[in-house]
Amino acid sequence: MNSHVPTLTGGGNVLAIVPQTFEETLRIARAVCASGLAPSALIGKLEGDDAAAAVAVAIMSGAELGLKPMVSLRSFTVINGRPALYGDGLINVVRMSGKVAYLRTGCEERNGKMVGYCEAKRLDTGEEKRVEFSQADAERAGLWQTKATVVKWNKWDKKNEEKPNDSPWYRFPQRMLAWRAAGYCLRELFGDVLGGIRDEFEVREIADAEEMRDITPSAESVESKPTPPKPPKPPAPPSKTIEAKAEPEKQAEEPASEFVLGDFLDEIETALASAKDESDVEEIWTDFDAPAVLESEGHADMIEAAFAIKSRRLAALSPLNGG
Template sequence: MNAHTQEVTRLPALAGGGHVMAIVPQTFEETFRVAKAVYLGGLAPAALIGKLEGDAAISAVTVAIMSGAELGLKPMVALRSFTVINGKPALYGDGLINVVRQSGKVAYLRTGCETRDGQMVGWCEAKRNDTDEEKRVEFSQEDAIRAGLWQTDAIVTKWNKWDKKNEQKPNDSPWWRFPQRMLAWRAAGYCLRELFGDVLGGIRDEFEAREIADAEEMRDITPRQERHEPPTPPRPPEPPKAEEPKTIEGEAVVEDGGQTDTAEFFEELETALAGAMDEATVEEIWSGLDPEGTFDGDDVNLDIAYKIKARRLAQINPMNGG
């Protein structure tokens, strides 16, 4: 027997059937180390870290792991369950269900989707075993259409902001690819938030988080008069101009030497986009009102116009809001 053979024979034999335990950090330092390993290993979800890099990205992963720990989720499960919307953690639909199931307070929890009169209806029913409260919530295809979520086109028009042109692309919306699952998850979100609010600890599901983000964005771009803010103090009268600006019927009102009335323009843009039920119509309205030409050289107001458009696209297709 040579030396190599002797060395091999000294190796311990592999044992099967052992239970592999998850690594669960117990302190902040341990959590940060796990988060750093996840980030450096390239396992951090893009939806979680966005454009963050270095310590900022590691911190985002750390917060996700800590948020999951408060809900009873192990680190890697937490990273698969959480997303970040408008800077706030939110749970995916399956993550929400997973947290509630692990709470020990569930007598039963069932979700599904059925067809009634040619329309799909997602549903969720659950019962608590500590209070005997039970609830059933349904979210139908008609509800999704009314909320601007329903998708019916395999090919959709999307705006390429880099090349500044419309492009025909396959519809990657989950409402197009997995309508039954999305209806069931939407019903589960409403049902579980009401029945197990104490278990979820204020963490919202991604659908509610997107709706709140849309509402906050809309509030930021609402004209001052509609936000009931104190009016700006009057300015001293200016010398008369040689030529009074004219208002042309059917076009934006012109004031102060040729500047567009932004409040009226944004109101018209928002009202027009509210009637659009698909991305192609949004692009037609956008091209017709031409915010880019209206605010040529005015990056601030053009950015507001883009936000109004993005908010409507997110309502039509949630994947655009991420």
């Protein structure tokens, strides 16, 4: 009988493997990819070092928030190079910080419409806050979904397609209202804990709006940001001077201004960025009359993109309105 053979015992402490350097992080990321444990939502169609890099970004982003590597992979995704937490991940990070006296989220009904809420209090400072994000807020921001099928832009085939509505706002409206309220509440109350990290859905909406706006970028829009257009000046009265006779020739030499879709959408976004509240947004939107302009210029398929820019600005103003 061999008395030196070790035996298995229960109750031992299991420690997570936490990398200390970038090289160690990348080694773990490669192992995760090779094992097939990398979340598909994180790496998408990436392969090799590109997939490992996405995993490494998620691990490093989680480490800054005190999350262990595998917890980070379950809590983080990367959208257009921006790390973002899933809705419940945002809440979990705050809870794990040890700075929470209480944190409650939920959704209730008022006058036949849903209202999501988040209320929390800091343990260290005693600060407390409650933020609501209602169905009306979601409708105003262009997030609310009620149709079983939607028209989406296919960036590969460059055309709109009708597809089943897989939006979480259509499938899980109560959860989304609560998570959106939590995002605004927790980022303001626990900004030191989250370090500017946003939730997945807000980052994705921002990325989608930017992608729609940049479908037809022009060289001019890349080089410089145009200022909002000014109303055209009324034509000058005809004159009998010699200089006035040469004016038509000068006008004939100058080509008529060409409508550039990318510039027009940039102008809308620049103007809306100066809006301080919803009334300003509506006033600027009315001045541009984007739907009519786009339709008259043969770009009716981009009306949705213009509305997305407006919705993005309204969403950015929502924390001020709800706080």
